[in-house]
Each structure stands twice: as structure tokens, then as C-alpha cells.
Amino acid sequence: MVDEPTTGLHPTDVERLLGQLHALVDAGASVVLVDHDMTVAAASDWVIDIGPGAGDEGGRIVASGPPAKVAANGESRTAPYLDRALGGGLLATTT
Template sequence: MESLSAYAGRFLGQLDEPDAGVLLDEPTTGPHSVDAERRPSAVHRLVDDGNSVGVIEHDPDAVTTADRLIGMGPQEGHRSGQVIVAGTREQIAAHPGSHTGGYLGALLEETQ
């Protein structure tokens, strides 16, 4: 798994053309905590360079830095797969049908 993470890091570091689309699946899961802490800044650098980045993530710190979110549900497992809400962090936090919204609202209050 670590070699896959290293490969992905090299690939992302070589992206020098804007308008690339990148989808990362739980990039904070598995790496050493120091490496995981660097991932959000690397993702933001990709966006700042003109790329589109989608991240599948459950880590609260990573989620609270997102520009836009898609809340899936309504539950987990076989009861999942529907888009419940999409929008900014604040829109997700205010949505009554989003389980993520409740957690996100509390996290946003802590960071303000």
C-alpha cells in the first residue's frame, strides 16, 4: 500500500498541465501522520494550478477544507448510493437530511 501511495505522490507531483481531473480515494488513510498532514496542501496546490480534484474522504480535517461536498446516503452499505445533498460546507451543515451535515456543522463551529 505504501508503494501505491508513493507512486501516486510522484504522479501528482508531475502534473504540470492545468485542467487535469484527479480523483483521490481516502488519501489520508494509511500514510504516516506527517504525510497525511501534507496531503491537503498538495490537493489545494493542484486546484490552485487549475486542476479539478475530487476526494473521497471521511477524515474530518480533510472534509472541512473542501470547497464543495457531495453527501451520499441515506445510510451506509446497501442503503447508500443516493446523492442526499451537494454544495458548500455551510449548505451541507444546514441540510436536515444529511448525517454528515450534523457532524460538519459542529466542526465548522469549532474552526470559527
């Protein structure tokens, strides 16, 4: 379990971190990561979007699945940002 590993990292360092995380997965490890960086979410195998807000207004699973599926979910406040990180266009074609 890794909590917010991209905090304070330069985008180049985020790319290096992603390389290391993918190497762990390729070696057979499972990586569970909590982060708000959409580059990381877009590079993930599975995303769980919890919300819809914070505190008392959050706490339920809004969307889960591969990044493209979450990016196409109209109920997700994360979707537009994830869509942009994936290269855009998903929301326009699926809603």
C-alpha cells in the first residue's frame, strides 16, 4: 500500500516512479496506491473513484474499473480530469 507517493514530485520523477511501480507489477506484485495525480490514475490497471465529495458528502464508490471506463462515467467528478490525462475524447464519445 502506497499513500500519495507523487506528493512534491516533479513530473519527470512521477514518470520514474511509474516505471518502478510497473516493474513491481511485472514481477508479480500487487500494488495498491492512493493518489490524486491523474497521470498515475491513467497509468493504472484499475481505478476506484470514491466520492462524490469529501467528508460527510463522500465515502461511496462512484466508479471503478479500467481508467477509460472511469473516465467515461458521467457521475464521477474525477472523470473529466482522468479523460484529459488519457488523451481526451472519451467523454465526448460515450455520453
